[in-house]
Structure formats: C-alpha cells, structure tokens
Amino acid sequence: MPSxxxxxxxxRTLAYMIVTTALLVVQWLLPSLNVFxxxxxxxMAVSVSVIAHNHNHLPIWxxxxxxxxxxxxxxxxxxxxxxxxxxxxxxNHHKFNNRAGDYTITYRFSEANNFFTLISYPTISGYFxxxxxxxxxxxxxxxxxxxxxxxxxxxxxxxxxxxVALWLDWRNAVLFLIIPHQVSLFAVLIxxxxxxxxxxxxxxxxHSRNFTGLLNAMLFNNGYHTxxxxxxxxxxxxxxxxxxxxxxxxxxxxxxxxxxxxxVRVYLLGPIVPRFKTVSxxxxxxxxxx
Numbered sequence: 001m002p003s004x005x006x007x008x009x010x011x012r013t014l015a016y017m018i019v020t021t022a023l024l025v026v027q028w029l030l031p032s033l034n035v036f037x038x039x040x041x042x043x044m045a046v047s048v049s050v051i052a053h054n055h056n057h058l059p060i061w062x063x064x065x066x067x068x069x070x071x072x073x074x075x076x077x078x079x080x081x082x083x084x085x086x087x088x089x090x091x092n093h094h095k096f097n098n099r100a101g102d103y104t105i106t107y108r109f110s111e112a113n114n115f116f117t118l119i120s121y122p123t124i125s126g127y128f129x130x131x132x133x134x135x136x137x138x139x140x141x142x143x144x145x146x147x148x149x150x151x152x153x154x155x156x157x158x159x160x161x162x163x164v165a166l167w168l169d170w171r172n173a174v175l176f177l178i179i180p181h182q183v184s185l186f187a188v189l190i191x192x193x194x195x196x197x198x199x200x201x202x203x204x205x206x207h208s209r210n211f212t213g214l215l216n217a218m219l220f221n222n223g224y225h226t227x228x229x230x231x232x233x234x235x236x237x238x239x240x241x242x243x244x245x246x247x248x249x250x251x252x253x254x255x256x257x258x259x260x261x262x263x264v265r266v267y268l269l270g271p272i273v274p275r276f277k278t279v280s281x282x283x284x285x286x287x288x289x290x
Contacts, residue, residue: 009237079181081154087136
C-alpha cells in the first residue's frame with residue numbers, strides 16, 4: 001500500500017511536529033518551569049518555522065485534506081497562518097530574490113551588515129510583508145472564495161487557540177505559546193537575512209549564503225540556500241546532493257561551515273576585528289558600474 005507521505009523522509013517532519021505538540025502539553029501540566037524542556041521547546045519552535053517553509057513549497061501529503069489539516073497544525077505552532085507563505089515567499093521572494101520589489105529585501109534602509117541591521121530586520125521585514133498578505137486575501141475573496149475562507153479560518157483557529165490558552169492560564173499561554181511563536185517568526189526572518197545580506201542578488205549563483213554544518217542535520221537542510229532558489233520545489237531531503245552539483249560555482253565566501261560561528265564572528269567580533277566583517281558583493285558590483 002503506498003504511503004500517504006510524498007517522501008518517507010517526512011516521517012522526521014511528523015516526529016518533530018509530534019514532539020513540539022507533546023512539549024506544549026507536558027510543560028503546561030508541570031507544576032514549575034523545566035529549563036531543559038523549555039530550551040527544547042524554543043528549538044522546536046524554530047524547527048516549525050522551517051517545516052512551515054518546506055510544507056509550503058512541497059506539501060507533505062498526497063492528500064489535499066491531509067495537507068489542509070497539516071496547515072492548521074503548523075499554524076498553531078508557527079504562530080502565523082500557514083497560507084501567508086504564498087504571497088510573501090513563493091510569489092514575491094522567490095520571484096525577486098532580494099532584488100527591488102522583494103518585500104523581504106535586506107538593504108531597504110541600510111547596506112550595512114551589523115548587529116543592529118540583524119536584529120531590526122525581522123520587525124522591518126514583517127511589517128512590509130503585511131501588504132502582500134492583505135492583497136492576496138482580497139484577490140482570493142474576489143476569485144477563489146473557498147481558498148479565501150480556508151485562509152481566514154487559519155487566523156480564526158490561531159485566535160481561538162490564544163483565547164483558550166489565555167483563559168486557562170495566561171502565564172502558561174505566554175510562556176508556552178506566545179513566546180515560542182515569536183521565536184519561530186523571528187528566527188525564520190533571521191535565517192532569510194543572513195542567507196542574503198551582502199550577497200549579489202544579480203548573480204546566478206552568488207545570490208545566497210549557505211551553511212553546511214550542524215544546522216542542516218538539525219533543521220532539514222535549511223542551510224543550503226542557493227540550490228533552494230535554483231529549484232524551490234525540490235524536497236529538503238534531496239538538497240545536499242543537488243547543492244553539491246553546483247557548489248563549485250558558488251563563491252567560497254558565501255559558504256559557511258557554522259551558522260553560530262558566523263553570527264559570533266560577524267556581529268560580535270566584526271566591530272572589533274574588521275577582517276571578520278562581510279564584504280558586500282552587491283556594493284562591489286554597483287561600484288563597477290560607475
């Protein structure tokens with residue numbers, strides 16, 4: 001009998017979602033905060049943002065209704081309606097890829113890459129992404145009413161979850177639902193920022209920064225970003241081999257072994273040791289035009 005899953009590798013995706021759900025229940029019932037479980041909970045919140053991204057590009061199930069139910073499940077633990085990836089990511093970011101017109105552009109107000117631009121980016125990017133979401137909903141309401149109501153129902157399910165959680169125990173709701181949601185939403189935008197800042201948006205292969213280390217083992221190969229833009233529909237389990245096929249065309253400065261060392265080196269040590277700073281390929285290209 002064929003599996004309902006498109007790829008058997010997504011058993012891992014389901015395991016992550018089950019663990020994330022179980023952590024909410026277990027922590028809610030514990031008499032006091034367990035620090036180890038809470039740290040794990042925040043990591044799993046980050047993993048859900050990656051799962052939301054992956055499921056958006058290539059739905060987990062062969063069944064439409066299973067995918068719709070999974071959209072609700074992801075929405076509850078991602079902290080934002082799953083459909084929102086379509087207008088902000090699929091139809092916009094992948095079309096423009098950090099060029100003019102991209103709502104998630106990394107150089108909207110500054111060409112710099114420092115700690116301030118890093119931590120301010122999620123708020124700025126999140127604000128500008130609200131417009132395409134509103135426009136997408138208006139379009140669905142005019143042309144695809146069934147999809148419009150499915151999208152609106154994701155907002156409703158999330159709002160109901162907040163209302164019930166706050167009614168049951170507002171402290172637990174903040175700790176185990178609201179904060180993990182914010183971590184999830186913040187993290188996915190941080191990923192987008194570091195994967196594109198100071199790359200060359202006009203280049204065929206140097207438009208993205210890649211991370212090749214432990215990040216991929218923990219987060220569904222999310223560090224392989226060049227290949228993701230080249231083939232956005234490829235399943236996450238197939239990206240390592242596909243990335244390897246094009247790695248010789250990517251500038252070595254855009255290939256990082258460690259995500260954490262990159263953050264420490266560029267944003268903490270960079271202001272003290274200038275050689276640790278990134279050099280903007282975009283600005284270098286623009287300088288040659290003048």
